[in-house]
Amino acid sequence: MPTVSTREKIIEKADTLxxxxxxxxxxxxxxxxxxxxxxxxxxxxxxxxxEILDAVIARRMDRTRMMLDTWQAEGAQPRDRILSFIHLxxxxxxxxxxxxxxxxxxCSELAKxxxxxxxxxxxIMGLFRxxxxxxxxxLGMDQQAEARAMHLLTWSQGVAVMSxxxxxxTFIEREVAAITQWLDDIIDDQTRHEGRICS
Amino acid sequence: MPTVSTREKIIEKADTLxxxxxxxxxxxxxxxxxxxxxxxxxxxxxxxxxEILDAVIARRMDRTRMMLDTWQAEGAQPRDRILSFIHLxxxxxxxxxxxxxxxxxxCSELAKxxxxxxxxxxxIMGLFRxxxxxxxxxLGMDQQAEARAMHLLTWSQGVAVMSxxxxxxTFIEREVAAITQWLDDIIDDQTRHEGRICS
DNA sequence: GTCTATATGCAGATAGAC
DNA sequence: GTCTATCTGCATATAGAC
Numbered sequence: 001m002p003t004v005s006t007r008e009k010i011i012e013k014a015d016t017l018x019x020x021x022x023x024x025x026x027x028x029x030x031x032x033x034x035x036x037x038x039x040x041x042x043x044x045x046x047x048x049x050x051e052i053l054d055a056v057i058a059r060r061m062d063r064t065r066m067m068l069d070t071w072q073a074e075g076a077q078p079r080d081r082i083l084s085f086i087h088l089x090x091x092x093x094x095x096x097x098x099x100x101x102x103x104x105x106x107c108s109e110l111a112k113x114x115x116x117x118x119x120x121x122x123x124i125m126g127l128f129r130x131x132x133x134x135x136x137x138x139l140g141m142d143q144q145a146e147a148r149a150m151h152l153l154t155w156s157q158g159v160a161v162m163s164x165x166x167x168x169x170t171f172i173e174r175e176v177a178a179i180t181q182w183l184d185d186i187i188d189d190q191t192r193h194e195g196r197i198c199s
Numbered sequence: 200m201p202t203v204s205t206r207e208k209i210i211e212k213a214d215t216l217x218x219x220x221x222x223x224x225x226x227x228x229x230x231x232x233x234x235x236x237x238x239x240x241x242x243x244x245x246x247x248x249x250e251i252l253d254a255v256i257a258r259r260m261d262r263t264r265m266m267l268d269t270w271q272a273e274g275a276q277p278r279d280r281i282l283s284f285i286h287l288x289x290x291x292x293x294x295x296x297x298x299x300x301x302x303x304x305x306c307s308e309l310a311k312x313x314x315x316x317x318x319x320x321x322x323i324m325g326l327f328r329x330x331x332x333x334x335x336x337x338l339g340m341d342q343q344a345e346a347r348a349m350h351l352l353t354w355s356q357g358v359a360v361m362s363x364x365x366x367x368x369t370f371i372e373r374e375v376a377a378i379t380q381w382l383d384d385i386i387d388d389q390t391r392h393e394g395r396i397c398s
Numbered sequence: 399g400t401c402t403a404t405a406t407g408c409a410g411a412t413a414g415a416c
Numbered sequence: 417g418t419c420t421a422t423c424t425g426c427a428t429a430t431a432g433a434c
Contacts, residue, residue, distance in 0.1 A: 006399080022311040024224050027427065041400050043429065100307045107364040108299045108307060112221040122364045147373070150361065154374065158357030162349065165306040165321045174346070175353065205417075226409065240418045242411065 007045045009035050011055045018056055019095075019102045023109055050117065057120045060102070064124055068131045078135040079187060082152070085132065086179050089159055093172045101160035103128075129153055140190055148186065155179055206244045208234050210254045217255055218294075218301045222308055249316065256319045259301070263323055267330045277334040278386060284331065284351070285378050288358055292371045300359035302327075328352055339389055347385065354378055 004012075013034040017026045028049065032039045046052050075081030089096065099105065103124045110118040132149035141148060159175045162168075203211075212233040216225040227248065231238045245251050274280030288295065298304065302323045309317040331348035340347060358374045361367075 020311065022223065022308065024221065025312060028429090029426080037399095038401055039428090040402070040430085044399060047429090049428070099311055104360045104364070105307050105311070108304050108360060109221065111363050112219065112298055112304070113224060122366075125361075125364050150370070151377070154357035154361045155354065156357070157360040158353035158355070161303045161307060161356040161360065162324075162353045164310050165303070165324050167321075171349070178350070227411085228408080236417095237419055238410090239412085239420070243417060246411090248410070 006035070006037065010042070010045055010052065011059050014052045015056045015059055018053070018106070020099050023053060023106070024113065053117050054120070057117060057124070060124050061127065064127050068127065078138040079183065082132065082135050082183060083180065085128070085152070086176060086183070089156060089172055089176050093169060096160050096172070097163050097167055097169060100164045101157060104157045104160055125153065139187060140194060152179070205234070205236065209241070209244055209251065210258050213251050214255045214258055217252070217305070219298050222252060222305070223312060252316050253319070256316060256323070259323050260326065263326050267326065277337040278382065281331065281334050281351070281382060282379065284327070285375055285382070288355060288371055288375050292368060295359050295371070296362050296366055296368060299363045300356060303356045303359055324352065338386060339393060351378070
């Protein structure tokens, strides 16, 4: 029977605490208290704080891949799949306003700490970039697919930063509407362009 | 003779260290070493770490106001002034790639720390928002002035996060070109709109 | 695998000499 | 106004009993 191991519980709690309080500001004691184990027991599972960070990043990579796979399977059209990504801003708006984007803020923090795991954290962002690039490519935007994926990611990261700075929920809603409008505009352009080539 | 006081030196060094290493990760010892004074002397000037943060935020507010005033005086047209803002991304690209945006990353960090100074840090962002709103208003975009200021700020914050995550200098250059294009497009739209009303 | 007890170091902060 | 010496607490990390 695969009950949740202590190791997995540690990773799960550390993931949440790193997101909500930051990596540097989260202590072993915080994680141990959240899991309900002693500090000493901690070192049976992880030799150093950096090892937990590695495990948390690996967990986030796995969960991101699973989420992207779900969106891929559930979305009938590339547009629907891209909308799944955009609507993360709505679904997670309360947490985003309080703590920002989990990926963006981790990358920013590790950059300042000059932490070795910085590159691995950026790979989570890379998963989104590559998946979104695939969606725009499926829409026939071969040349501009990656640039548009990067634009959408950039816009989302900006919304996360600004909404947490100003604590404005309506801002997120307005921006999501604007992003959706942008998406439909470039899809319209693409459709017209293909029509012109065919005729 | 107004030589730079020790207090001012502390604020200046703390400003840099908070930006490059983060507020939480920067210790009194770090600042004292950078200034060249002992830790004990520190407390003659600041009673607590939070007081230094307050002073750093106040300094950043002052310097931001001065910068905006300079842009206001030097730019002949609102478009030129907005371009001054956009080109911050180019001027500071090396530091932005390494440490992100000083304002955005401070807001993000203080949000996670649930720090009381969070609101004051967001006021720096507010200075940019209000100034940019004034520029768009001067372009005749009364209704949409603030939304466009927020869009420009959001985009810039996104570029800062993404360029530091991927460490890509060419990305900043491409985005600045795209932002400039966006600016000229909405100015064109505005000009045509005014023409239509007058004719 | 989990615990208690503990080592070591550095953080923020204070007292008091010069 | 600057220093040295010191306090207290919490951080990461280890040792070893159960």
